[in-house]
Amino acid sequence: MVEQAKPTDETDGRSGRRDRGAQRKYRLPTEDRLTRAAIHYLDRYSSSLENLRKVLTRKVKRAATANGRAPEEFREIVDQVVEKCRRAGMVDDRTYAETKLAGLRRRGRSKRQIEATLASKGVDRDLIATVVDQDNTSDLEAAQTYARRRKLGPWRTRGQREERREKDMAALCRAGYSYDIARKVIDAADDGEATSAAV
Known part of the structure; x- marks a missing residue:
């Protein structure tokens, strides 16, 4: 008969992992x-x-x-x-803001959401305004991207469009888009019309 090793106080008995309640030792920061x-x-x-x-x-x-x-x-x-x-050039707020803006626009984020996200990360308000003003993407284009990714409005199946219209409008408004932009995107006859409306 083989004796099993008993777990110590700090481990939970499985491959020496610490018990969740055990105190982790932190070294003082230098x-x-x-x-x-x-x-x-x-x-x-x-x-x-x-x-x-x-x-x-x-x-x-x-x-x-x-x-x-x-x-x-x-x-x-x-x-x-x-x-x-x-x-050392490892951190630059302007580069960070421009990169973050581009990524958020690709995901269909509104100007309001982008401003709020950058502000929450501690980017200066003046820098946020400068970077957002240089952005060439309109909120209408971004709203279409958002709706396409979430399959809202013209990107829904025919049977669901009318019954989900109000919920789709609300989703766009919660995402930071105006009622007018939400209406243009959701009420477009098809995804081709929604896309051409932005041009």
């Missing part, structure tokens, strides 16, 4: 550790300066709290790391 964390984050995600600052601040807060220290002690280190990333 400039080097935070720089590595920032590089790792920026390798995976595009970010604005303020968003990177928020990500690093959350990391610092977890580590400082776990070690009985005040997160405010490490604020200067976070600022230094963010500035270092900016100087």
